[in-house]
Amino acid sequence: MKEPLINIAIPGVPRKALTYKWPDNLGELPRQGQRCLVPVGRRRLIGYYLSPAEQYKGPGLKAVIDTIEKEALFNREIFNFLSWMADYYLANIGDVLSISLPPELRKIRKPSYLTGREYEQGLAEGKIPEPVAKIIARMGAINGRRASTLERKYPGLLEEMQTQGILKAIFVVGKESDAIHTASGKSNIFDYILARPEVGRHTPNKEQAEAITAILADLGRFTPYLLHGITGSGKTLVYCHIAAEIIRQNKTVLVLVPEIALAGTLLAYFKSFFPEHIALLHSALKPGDRLRVWQNIRDGQYKIVIGARSAIFAPLDNLGLIIVDEEHDESYKQDDPAPRFQGRDSAVMRAKLAGIPIILGSASPSVESFYNALSGRYQLLRLTRRPETIERPIVRLVDLKEEFPSDENIFFTKTLVSHVRSALHKKEQVILYLNRRGFSPRIKCTDCGHTPLCPHCQLHLTYHRAGNKLMCHFCGYINSSYNACASCGGGHFLYIGTGTQKIEENIGGLFPEAQMIRLDSDSAAERDRAHIILSDFAAGKYNLLLGTQMVTKGIDFPRVSLVGVLMADIGMDMPDFRASEKLFAKLIQVAGRSGRGMKPGEVIIQTFNPEIDLIDDAARQDYDTFYTREIKSRKELDYPPFAHIVNFRFSAKKEESLQKAALTFRKRLSAGVEKTGVKGEILGPAPSPLYRLRGLYRRHLFVKTGQISKFVKFLSAWEQAEQNFGLPSSIKLIVDIDPYDMM
DNA sequence: AGCACGCCGACT
DNA sequence: GTCGGCGTGCTC
Numbered sequence: 139m140k141e142p143l144i145n146i147a148i149p150g151v152p153r154k155a156l157t158y159k160w161p162d163n164l165g166e167l168p169r170q171g172q173r174c175l176v177p178v179g180r181r182r183l184i185g186y187y188l189s190p191a192e193q194y195k196g197p198g199l200k201a202v203i204d205t206i207e208k209e210a211l212f213n214r215e216i217f218n219f220l221s222w223m224a225d226y227y228l229a230n231i232g233d234v235l236s237i238s239l240p241p242e243l244r245k246i247r248k249p250s251y252l253t254g255r256e257y258e259q260g261l262a263e264g265k266i267p268e269p270v271a272k273i274i275a276r277m278g279a280i281n282g283r284r285a286s287t288l289e290r291k292y293p294g295l296l297e298e299m300q301t302q303g304i305l306k307a308i309f310v311v312g313k314e315s316d317a318i319h320t321a322s323g324k325s326n327i328f329d330y331i332l333a334r335p336e337v338g339r340h341t342p343n344k345e346q347a348e349a350i351t352a353i354l355a356d357l358g359r360f361t362p363y364l365l366h367g368i369t370g371s372g373k374t375l376v377y378c379h380i381a382a383e384i385i386r387q388n389k390t391v392l393v394l395v396p397e398i399a400l401a402g403t404l405l406a407y408f409k410s411f412f413p414e415h416i417a418l419l420h421s422a423l424k425p426g427d428r429l430r431v432w433q434n435i436r437d438g439q440y441k442i443v444i445g446a447r448s449a450i451f452a453p454l455d456n457l458g459l460i461i462v463d464e465e466h467d468e469s470y471k472q473d474d475p476a477p478r479f480q481g482r483d484s485a486v487m488r489a490k491l492a493g494i495p496i497i498l499g500s501a502s503p504s505v506e507s508f509y510n511a512l513s514g515r516y517q518l519l520r521l522t523r524r525p526e527t528i529e530r531p532i533v534r535l536v537d538l539k540e541e542f543p544s545d546e547n548i549f550f551t552k553t554l555v556s557h558v559r560s561a562l563h564k565k566e567q568v569i570l571y572l573n574r575r576g577f578s579p580r581i582k583c584t585d586c587g588h589t590p591l592c593p594h595c596q597l598h599l600t601y602h603r604a605g606n607k608l609m610c611h612f613c614g615y616i617n618s619s620y621n622a623c624a625s626c627g628g629g630h631f632l633y634i635g636t637g638t639q640k641i642e643e644n645i646g647g648l649f650p651e652a653q654m655i656r657l658d659s660d661s662a663a664e665r666d667r668a669h670i671i672l673s674d675f676a677a678g679k680y681n682l683l684l685g686t687q688m689v690t691k692g693i694d695f696p697r698v699s700l701v702g703v704l705m706a707d708i709g710m711d712m713p714d715f716r717a718s719e720k721l722f723a724k725l726i727q728v729a730g731r732s733g734r735g736m737k738p739g740e741v742i743i744q745t746f747n748p749e750i751d752l753i754d755d756a757a758r759q760d761y762d763t764f765y766t767r768e769i770k771s772r773k774e775l776d777y778p779p780f781a782h783i784v785n786f787r788f789s790a791k792k793e794e795s796l797q798k799a800a801l802t803f804r805k806r807l808s809a810g811v812e813k814t815g816v817k818g819e820i821l822g823p824a825p826s827p828l829y830r831l832r833g834l835y836r837r838h839l840f841v842k843t844g845q846i847s848k849f850v851k852f853l854s855a856w857e858q859a860e861q862n863f864g865l866p867s868s869i870k871l872i873v874d875i876d877p878y879d880m881m
Numbered sequence: 882a883g884c885a886c887g888c889c890g891a892c893t
Numbered sequence: 894g895t896c897g898g899c900g901t902g903c904t905c
Contacts, residue, residue: 145905151883155905156905180884194905200905866901867902
C-alpha cells in the first residue's frame with residue numbers, strides 16, 4: 139500500500155508546514171498536534187502533525203522517523219486556541235505549539251551527543267567508525283560545517299556516517315549529559331508568601347458584593363468583564379470569591395499576572411483562600427520543576443494556576459474562569475522572539491473558545507479595554523472605594539522649573555527632602571520612584587563637551603559606577619577603560635543625569651535616618667531577588683525603597699506614608715501612541731502604593747510640566763477624564779481601538795539596500811492591498827527611532843487597518859508564496875501585529 | 882531559526 | 894593551501 143502523505147509543522151522553520159511520508163511501520167496516522175521526529179536538512183527536529191497532505195510536487199520526499207508520544211500533548215480546546223494564535227499573529231504554528239510546552243519538552247530527550255566516557259566506550263566496542271574516530275582524535279569534535287572539506291580529507295566519511303545513521307551532533311564530545319534535572323524543592327517564591335488567614339473572613343463591601351453577584355449570575359458562558367478598581371479597592375477579594383464558586387463547581391481557574399515576583403498581595407489572598415489547590419508557573423522555576431508543575435497541571439492536580447504571560451498555555455482541563463490582573467500592563471505583550479502575541483487579548487480568545495467568563499482587572503485600564511467596556515463588548519464593573527482606609531492619598535505636584543533642586547542631590551527639591559525626612563522621622567516608610575529609561579547617566583568631557591556614543595547604536599553610553607565602565611543599554615556594549623576623551627584626549631568628565639544608582643550614592647547624606655534598599659532590574663537580577671527585596675521592605679527591614687517601575691506594582695505596604703515620583707516627565711516624548719497611557723498607568727500605580735494602612739498617604743510628584751492634563755489627572759486619580767481625552771485623540775489619529783496596527787520592522791547591515799528593500803516592499807504591499815480589497819493605510823517606511831541597533835540599520839512601516847483578519851490573511855498567503863516576502867535574506871523582516879514596541 | 886555552501890581576503 | 898568571516902538561499 140502507498141504510504142500516506144502528511145503535513146508537519148516545525149518550530150524554527152518559517153513555513154506553514156512541510157510534507158512527509160507516514161511510513162507503514164508506524165501504524166495509524168497520528169493525532170492532531172502529536173509530536174513526531176522528522177528529518178529536516180541534516181537535522182532531526184521535533185515536528186507536530188497537522189493534517190493529511192494532498193500531494194507534494196518536487197523531489198526528495200522524506201519520511202517521519204518516529205512518533206515521540208502515543209498521544210498529542212494538546213487537547214482539542216488548546217489546539218484550536220493555539221491555531222487561532224498562529225493565524226492571528228502571523229506566526230509559525232510550529233513555534234506556537236512549541237512555546238506552549240515547558241522548555242524541557244522542546245528538545246529531543248535522548249542525548250544527541252556522546253559524553254567523553256561514552257565516546258571511549260563506543261570506540262572500545264567498535265561502535266564508532268574508524269574515520270570518524272580519527273577525526274575526533276584529531277579535533278575533538280566535528281561541528282558540521284566544512285563537511286565538504288572533511289569529505290575531501292577523509293573520503294567515504296559522509297557516506298559512512300549516513301549508513302550508520304549517525305548525526306553530526308553525536309560527535310560533539312565531552313558535554314554533560316542532558317538528563318532531566320531533579321527538582322530541588324527549594325527556592326519556591328510561593329513559600330515566601332505568608333497566607334493571611336484573616337482575608338478569608340473579609341466581608342466584601344457593597345461595591346465588591348455587587349461585582350461578585352453580577353459575575354456569579356452568569357457563569358456558564360463567554361462573558362468578558364472589565365473590573366476597574368482604584369488601587370486598594372480590593373479587586374483581589376472579588377477574584378477570590380468568584381474563583382471559590384468556580385472551584386465549588388469542580389472547574390478550574392487560570393490567573394494571569396504581569397510578573398509573579400511582584401504579585402505578592404494577590405498570591406497572599408489566593409494562598410489564604412485556596413491553600414491546597416494552587417500551581418505557580420513562573421520563569422524562576424528550574425527546568426525540571428517547570429516540567430513537573432506542567433505535568434501535574436495536566437494531570438488535574440491543581441484547581442488554580444497563577445502565572446505570567448506564558449501561563450496562558452497552562453494545560454488546564456475543564457477551565458471555568460480566566461482572570462487577567464493588571465490587564466493594562468505592557469508585559470502581557472510578547473515582542474521578541476516570535477510568536478509575538480498579546481497575552482491579555484489571547485486570554486480573551488481562550489475564554490471565548492472555552493465558553494467561559496474572563497475578568498480583566500486594573501486600576502488604570504488600557505484604553506482599548508475601557509472602550510470595549512463602554513461600547514458593550516465587555517461588562518464594566520467598578521470599585522471606587524478603598525475598603526480598609528479612610529481616604530485617598532493626598533497628591534502634591536512640585537514644579538521643577540519653579541523650585542530648584544537641593545544642593546545635595548539634584549533630584550530632590552526642598553519640598554521632597556523635608557517630607558521624606560519627616561516621614562522617616564515618624565518611623566514611616568517611603569518609596570521613591572524614578573523611571574530611569576531615557577534619562578540614564580552619561581558623561582561629558584569638560585574640555586570639549588564630547589559625549590561618548592555606542593559604536594553600534596549611536597546612543598549615548600550609560601555610566602556605571604560599579605566597575606567604572608560605560609555601557610550601552612540597548613546592545614550591551616561595554617567600554618571599561620574610558621579614561622581619556624575620544625575626541626580631545628582630555629581626562630576630566632562631567633557626570634550628567636541620574637539613575638537609581640547615582641541617587642543611592644548620596645542618599646545617606648541627605649537622609650541620615652534612611653535605611654535604603656534599591657529595586658531595579660540590576661539589583662534584582664538574581665532569581666527571586668525582587669521578591670526578597672520587597673518582602674524585606676514590607677517586613678520593615680528598610681524604611682526607604684528606591685526603584686524603577688518595579689516598585690509600582692503589587693505588594694501591600696501598610697507602613698508606607700509617602701511616595702515620591704522624582705521626575706514624572708520621563709518618557710513623555712517617546713514616539714509611541716501609547717506613551718500617555720503608559721505614563722498615566724505608572725503614576726496611578728505608584729501613587730496607589732501610599733497609604734494602604736490606616737492613615738491617608740501622601741504623594742509628591744516632581745515634574746517639569748505640572749500644567750499637563752495627564753499629570754494632573756493622575757494626581758487626582760481621575761481615570762475618566764484621562765480616558766475621555768485620550769480616546770478622542772486616538773479617534774482623530776485612527777489609532778487603536780479604532781484601527782489595528784501592523785508594524786513591519788526591517789533591519790540590515792547596509793543602509794542603502796535596507797532602504798531599497800523597504801521601498802520595494804511598500805510598493806508590493808500597496809499593490810497587494812489594492813488587489814485584495816483590504817482597507818488599510820500604509821505609513822512609511824521611516825527610520826526607526828532607534829535607527830541603528832546592535833550594528834543593524836532599522837526601518838519600519840506601519841499599516842492601520844480596520845480589517846485585521848483579512849489583512850493578515852493576505853500577508854499569510856504572500857509569505858507562503860514567497861520566502862521572506864520576496865526580500866533578499868540579508869534583510870530581516872519582523873511583522874508585529876498589534877504592536878506595543880514602537881522603537 | 883539554523884545551517885551549509887560559495888566567495889573572498891588574511892595568513893603561513 | 895587553509896582558516897574564518899560574510900552573504901545568500903533552503904529546509905518536505
